[in-house]
Amino acid sequence: MNAIPKTLKAHDEVETAIAGYIDEFIALRRDFHQYPELAFQERRTSKIIASKLSSWGYEVATGIAGTGIVATLTRGEGQKRIGIRADMDALPIEETTGLSYESNNPGVMHACGHDGHATILLAAARYLAEQGKFSGTVRLIFQPAEEIGAGARKMIAEGLFDRFPVDAVFGLHNWPGVAEGQFGFVAGPAMASVDQAVIRIVGKGGHGAEPHRTVDPVLATASFITALQSVVSRNVDPQEMAVVTVGSIHAGTASNVIPDSVELKLTMRSFSDSVRQQLQQRIPALARAQAESFGASADVDYRLGFPALINHAHETGLARQVALDALGSDVVESGFRPRTASEDFAFMLQAQPGSYLFVGNGDSAPLHNPQYDFNDAIIAPAARYWVRLAEAFLQ
Numbered sequence: 001m002n003a004i005p006k007t008l009k010a011h012d013e014v015e016t017a018i019a020g021y022i023d024e025f026i027a028l029r030r031d032f033h034q035y036p037e038l039a040f041q042e043r044r045t046s047k048i049i050a051s052k053l054s055s056w057g058y059e060v061a062t063g064i065a066g067t068g069i070v071a072t073l074t075r076g077e078g079q080k081r082i083g084i085r086a087d088m089d090a091l092p093i094e095e096t097t098g099l100s101y102e103s104n105n106p107g108v109m110h111a112c113g114h115d116g117h118a119t120i121l122l123a124a125a126r127y128l129a130e131q132g133k134f135s136g137t138v139r140l141i142f143q144p145a146e147e148i149g150a151g152a153r154k155m156i157a158e159g160l161f162d163r164f165p166v167d168a169v170f171g172l173h174n175w176p177g178v179a180e181g182q183f184g185f186v187a188g189p190a191m192a193s194v195d196q197a198v199i200r201i202v203g204k205g206g207h208g209a210e211p212h213r214t215v216d217p218v219l220a221t222a223s224f225i226t227a228l229q230s231v232v233s234r235n236v237d238p239q240e241m242a243v244v245t246v247g248s249i250h251a252g253t254a255s256n257v258i259p260d261s262v263e264l265k266l267t268m269r270s271f272s273d274s275v276r277q278q279l280q281q282r283i284p285a286l287a288r289a290q291a292e293s294f295g296a297s298a299d300v301d302y303r304l305g306f307p308a309l310i311n312h313a314h315e316t317g318l319a320r321q322v323a324l325d326a327l328g329s330d331v332v333e334s335g336f337r338p339r340t341a342s343e344d345f346a347f348m349l350q351a352q353p354g355s356y357l358f359v360g361n362g363d364s365a366p367l368h369n370p371q372y373d374f375n376d377a378i379i380a381p382a383a384r385y386w387v388r389l390a391e392a393f394l395q
């Protein structure tokens with residue numbers, strides 16, 4: 001179970017120390033995997049994390065946003081404070097990996113690797129407490145409910161950064177399809193915003209043989225979906241990114257009945273607030289105008305999810321430089337591209353400067369897939385990276 005990729009730079013004391021107890025953390029990751037907990041229900045996970053952090057000498061605050069934790073460690077005279085965040089929640093997915101440590105909780109699965117993210121931060125926490133060379137304050141943030149987009153927001157609303165101020169905050173996500181242990185950094189927009197709309201096009205149903213006595217919502221919907229393509233192609237600046245997807249459409253029950261209404265569900269993604277606002281304005285307007293042109297009407301329920309995750313340039317530069325210096329240029333991907341998935345760390349980066357980075361999970365099943373598993377081989381290099389980042393930030 002050697003978890004350290006061969007491509008790392010010369011051995012250092014952090015690597016050696018973490019290698020000495022990595023098996024314990026791999027076992028812990030598998031334990032978290034076996035007992036996954038859904039958003040805001042991470043009670044067992046949170047309890048284990050808090051007790052480990054206390055045993056290493058952290059001052060541990062629990063119960064923030066329910067199961068959230070902030071662990072603080074201060075050393076020396078330094079005034080700077082770094083925040084590092086990991087998420088803890090699992091997903092409502094039935095696992096099909098067949099692993100020996102497969103989920104014991106039916107219908108719940110760590111299919112996004114948050115079991116790994118929490119473990120990485122704990123492995124770093126132990127090293128920082130026992131041997132970390134820094135002067136200042138380390139704050140480790142364990143967040144609930146990333147998957148429903150509520151945990152980061154709730155921790156912030158409950159005074160996260162007022163009670164536990166930081167000068168910058170960092171987080172990471174494992175990424176399937178990126179080589180094991182490779183690090184990716186993106187300055188500026190790194191992950192997309194995600195919003196949803198539920199649209200009901202309402203007409204007047206009737207006999208399929210007598211369309212002239214009806215207002216056909218199916219035809220109005222067909223026209224709307226076609227017109228919808230013009231939002232990305234004609235309204236959004238061609239140099240900007242936007243995705244508009246109709247993922248669900250439901251109407252009618254029989255071939256000879258014109259239904260009263262059609263229901264559509266849409267997802268929208270973008271990398272900037274201005275494009276996001278443009279979508280929020282154009283899509284409902286288009287739905288109403290298109291429906292009206294057929295004598296139908298449209299009810300639009302537009303639900304805002306996460307904003308785009310915008311990495312701050314200075315902190316991203318620092319984060320990248322630490323990876324180059326501590327781990328070597330061969331593990332830092334050049335030209336890593338932004339991802340169109342979403343992440344509620346975006347809220348933390350709206351509140352504080354910081355950066356969110358990516359670590360390759362190797363050739364695994366994709367995130368949110370019932371076959372996915374977090375790659376234990378990245379615990380050691382990622383934990384070593386958090387240690388080096390904290391030490392560099394708090395020199």
Ligand SMILES: [Zn+2]
Binds near residue numbers: 111112147367368
């Ligand atoms: Zn996820």
Ligand SMILES: [Zn+2]
Binds near residue numbers: 112113114173
């Ligand atoms: Zn995730």
